[in-house]
Amino acid sequence: MGNRRHHSIVVGLATRLGRGLTITLFTLAGAFWLLPDLSFAQVTSYAFVNDDGSLRIRGRTYRLYGIHIPSTGQSCRSFERPVQCGTRAALALDFKIQGFVRCEPRDTNSDGTISAYCTTDGVDLAAYLLEQGWALALPDAPFEYQALEKIARHRGLGVWGFPVERH
Numbered sequence: 296m297g298n299r300r301h302h303s304i305v306v307g308l309a310t311r312l313g314r315g316l317t318i319t320l321f322t323l324a325g326a327f328w329l330l331p332d333l334s335f336a337q338v339t340s341y342a343f344v345n346d347d348g349s350l351r352i353r354g355r356t357y358r359l360y361g362i363h364i365p366s367t368g369q370s371c372r373s374f375e376r377p378v379q380c381g382t383r384a385a386l387a388l389d390f391k392i393q394g395f396v397r398c399e400p401r402d403t404n405s406d407g408t409i410s411a412y413c414t415t416d417g418v419d420l421a422a423y424l425l426e427q428g429w430a431l432a433l434p435d436a437p438f439e440y441q442a443l444e445k446i447a448r449h450r451g452l453g454v455w456g457f458p459v460e461r462h
Contacts, residue, residue: 342396342413348384348424349408352398356408359421360401361436364429365454383453384429391415391423428453 343351348364350357364384398411413420424430425440428447431454432440448455 337397337399339395339397341394342392344385344389344392346382346385348382348388348430350388350396350398350413352396357398357400357411357413358404358408359424359430360410360412361433361440362421362424362430363433364424365431384424387424387427387429388420391418391420396420426452428455 338352340352342357345351345356347366348359350359364382366382392415394415396413396415398409398413400409400411402410404410421430421440422443425432425443426447428450430444432444447453450456
């Protein structure tokens with residue numbers, strides 16, 4: 296008898312709230328549709344630096360937002376054991392990242408990689424590469440990135456200067 300009474304109360308409540316309940320359900324469904332894609336959530340993890348300067352984090356490839364990393368050929372750090380080789384931008388990133396990175400995805404590229412704003416110890420990795428002269432600011436990059444590229448170019452750093460190979 297208790298279950299029947301409970302059922303009657305619930306049916307009565309649903310009948311009284313019928314239209315409002317339907318609207319509420321549609322509102323909730325719409326809210327879930329507007330939520331960001333959870334695959335685009337911020338990620339903090341250890342990162343492997345790929346030869347092209349992209350980052351491999353938790354099985355996905357991230358490219359630094361707002362910059363292009365030109366190919367500079369292979370360089371090697373012979374002062375380390377084992378010797379590490381890669382593009383100069385990749386070596387600079389690997390040197391800078393001494394732990395975890397935090398990436399905030401911005402977009403998905405046509406090749407399936409993720410364009411993201413990434414930092415390590417609070418340092419913007421794209422800005423770091425621009426300051427060193429190992430990256431170019433994209434046309435739609437933030438103004439700060441455009442300025443950092445111009446400063447590196449003026450100083451003759453990285454791709455804007457003469458390659459320095461020490462043997």
